Amino acid sequence: MSNVKVSRLVYADFHSTNVDGMVDYYVNVMGYSITEEKDGIFYLSNCLDHHNIVITPGDENAIKSLGYQLNRKQTIEEVYVELQSKGIVAKVLKNAKPGIAELVELQDPDGIVIELFNDIALSKNGYSSSGIVPLKLGHIAFCAINHQEVVDFYQDVLGFQFTDKIGENFCNFLTCNMDHHVLNIVASDQSKLHHIAFQLKDAGHQNASSDLLQKFNHPVIWGPSRHTAGHNIATYHYDPDGHVIELYTDMDVFLPELGIFEPRPWHKELPLKPKVWNSLSSWGTEFQMDLSKI
Numbered sequence: 001m002s003n004v005k006v007s008r009l010v011y012a013d014f015h016s017t018n019v020d021g022m023v024d025y026y027v028n029v030m031g032y033s034i035t036e037e038k039d040g041i042f043y044l045s046n047c048l049d050h051h052n053i054v055i056t057p058g059d060e061n062a063i064k065s066l067g068y069q070l071n072r073k074q075t076i077e078e079v080y081v082e083l084q085s086k087g088i089v090a091k092v093l094k095n096a097k098p099g100i101a102e103l104v105e106l107q108d109p110d111g112i113v114i115e116l117f118n119d120i121a122l123s124k125n126g127y128s129s130s131g132i133v134p135l136k137l138g139h140i141a142f143c144a145i146n147h148q149e150v151v152d153f154y155q156d157v158l159g160f161q162f163t164d165k166i167g168e169n170f171c172n173f174l175t176c177n178m179d180h181h182v183l184n185i186v187a188s189d190q191s192k193l194h195h196i197a198f199q200l201k202d203a204g205h206q207n208a209s210s211d212l213l214q215k216f217n218h219p220v221i222w223g224p225s226r227h228t229a230g231h232n233i234a235t236y237h238y239d240p241d242g243h244v245i246e247l248y249t250d251m252d253v254f255l256p257e258l259g260i261f262e263p264r265p266w267h268k269e270l271p272l273k274p275k276v277w278n279s280l281s282s283w284g285t286e287f288q289m290d291l292s293k294i
């Protein structure tokens with residue numbers, strides 16, 4: 001049992017060979033606002049936080065790091081000491097990112113860089129008035145070579161809870177709050193991003209987002225369909241760097257103390273509890289996304 005407890009996913013920091021294209025996509029298509037540019041690195045906000053997306057120049061298109069806010073019950077020093085006591089290599093960094101005075105950096109068993117912090121500065125920009133403008137960055141899905149080790153790590157070290165699986169050893173869903181999943185971890189022979197997902201307001205917002213994606217030449221590649229695990233209605237498209245982006249609404253709400261999901265008319269089991277699912281789509285829609293491009 002860990003005293004280190006992540007409360008929410010705050011940002012994804014991407015290495016990009018196409019910084020201008022990615023920034024243009026996040027500003028004009030996704031409706032994010034630039035809060036800061038420093039040393040060629042762009043910091044973009046959804047609304048509340050100084051940054052929710054970071055675009056860092058690089059020689060590859062890949063996740064550089066993921067940022068999570070802790071539950072603020074421990075100082076960063078205490079988090080560092082606890083991680084060390086578990087044999088986790090970590091370091092405390094001061095002012096490593098704008099808006100974050102202190103963070104602890106570590107890696108998961110597949111080498112994903114994790115940045116944990118208690119506080120991040122607020123954005124002054126608010127929600128944008130054009131573009132898709134999601135409610136928030138909702139979850140990250142990645143392929144992991146050390147699948148079970150990674151799943152155990154997020155539960156045992158960072159306080160995530162298991163909420164569902166697709167197949168016994170294929171895809172695990174984990175949460176750190178009331179959202180059905182904040183992470184999903186797909187068993188693979190490669191370690192890489194599977195997709196990144198943003199929450200929309202409702203089905204009307206999803207329809208409008210698909211029109212905007214078409215207008216900006218980022219057409220939907222799969223969906224809309226309602227997933228089984230999480231029951232979110234989802235569409236997927238590619239960003240300019242070829243990452244798969246999910247836009248979703250209607251995700252299940254988890255009640256962690258009770259180990260059940262809030263009832264919904266589309267739940268076939270009541271009460272619905274974490275379980276193993278055998279398919280991706282509850283609407284029977286054929287999954288047509290070209291996974292070879294991920």
Ligand SMILES: [Fe+2]
Pocket residue numbers: 139141195197246
């Ligand atoms: Fe997803």
